[in-house]
Amino acid sequence: MPELPEVETVRRTLAPIVGAKLASVRTSGLLLRMGSEIPEPALRALVGERIEALRRIGKYLLLDVSGPTGILVHLGMTGWLRIFPAAEPQPAHTHLVLGLDRKRELRYSDARRFGQISTYQRADERSHPALKVLGPDPLDASVDGAKLLYDNARRRNVTLKALVLDQGVIAGMGNIYASEALWISKLRPSTRSSKLSAKAADSLWQAIRQVLDHAITHGGTTLRDFVDAAGSSGEHADYLHVYGREDEPCARCKAKIRRTVQQGRSTYFCATCQPG
DNA sequence: CGTGTCACCTGACAGC
DNA sequence: TGCTGTCAGGTGACAC
DSSP, rough: OOOHHHHHHHHHHGGGTOOOOEEEEEEOOOOOOGGOOOHHHHHHHHTTBEEEEEETTEEEEEEEEEEEEEEEEETTTTTTEEEEESSOOOOOOOOEEEEOSSEEEEEEEESSSSOOOEEEEGGGGGHHHHHOOOOOTTOOOTTHHHHHHHHHHHOOOOOOBHHOOOOOTTTOHHHHHHHHHHHHHOTTTTTEEEEEEEEHHHHHHHHHHHHHHHHHHHHHHHSOOOOOOOOOOGGGGGGOSSSSOOTTTTTTTTTBEEEEEEEEEEEEOOOSSSSO
């Protein structure tokens, strides 16, 4: 479900819980990604503290709580976070409920349980194993993304799609926006990264920024079940150029969009205006 | 170092 | 209606 724009949309729509006091913690007891469990005792220890800020690094959400320990959330494929009145019935697959003030609850639900919830030390968040391996966030204005892409591309020889999806290079790109960014920058997803020119790296970076900004503006992409923290769907699916559009005409050249599989995942591109 | 494949888990949907 | 197969926005382990 969620790539960077969807996680950012969730972060923004969670704004109403900033300042709220954590009153209770309840979990389903089921295991999440790779058998990881929700750290209930560590979360219980946060009861009584206030949520000070919500941040995002790549696809990870960071809940800064008033003490030294924060809450780290990754939504996986089907995870969502929503603010509910406590009286609302609990939806299926709810694995974590944080009771807040004013009879509100922050609920985490995740049908496939590919998500992850853990805690981090605010003074040293980058020492968390999940955050340690992430490249910079593409919305961080201080990042020279063109150089970052170029350097990584030249020193390795992966496909451009794999490069863009590598969270250690840039944090936050996923399967939808990888195809979209490569289409915008007219680069073939199967092209080897070692052949990337500095100019192409620059245009790829611009495309990444553009597609992420655009998707955030539209509240993310809802293909089936993504909703923000208020329960609203995103509108960006209407603006996708290639993803999910096999056999439809390319918006630039009218050739049929093609679908291939790379690393076991669908890639969409235009063979005419994304030459190899 | 690179890629391919599978695994994790559930639900939606197409086709029979 | 119900079965089967396929696919899904993510990530990590493993074999080659």
